[in-house]
């Protein structure tokens with residue numbers, strides 16, 4: 001079982017995606033690192049975290 005996430009699934013004009021990740025927590029971490037680096041988010045709000053969580057497929 002692996003998990004995937006696409007940034008555009010949370011409404012971003014962004015081609016970032018991860019797939020083949022073995023845990024939801026790891027997808028979350030990758031998404032947070034990406035959001036900080038690519039979307040200038042100093043912190044990831046609970047709202048964004050919820051969106052990411054619900055957009056994770058797998």
Ligand SMILES: [Zn+2]
Nearest residue numbers: 007012014016
């Ligand atoms: Zn993105």
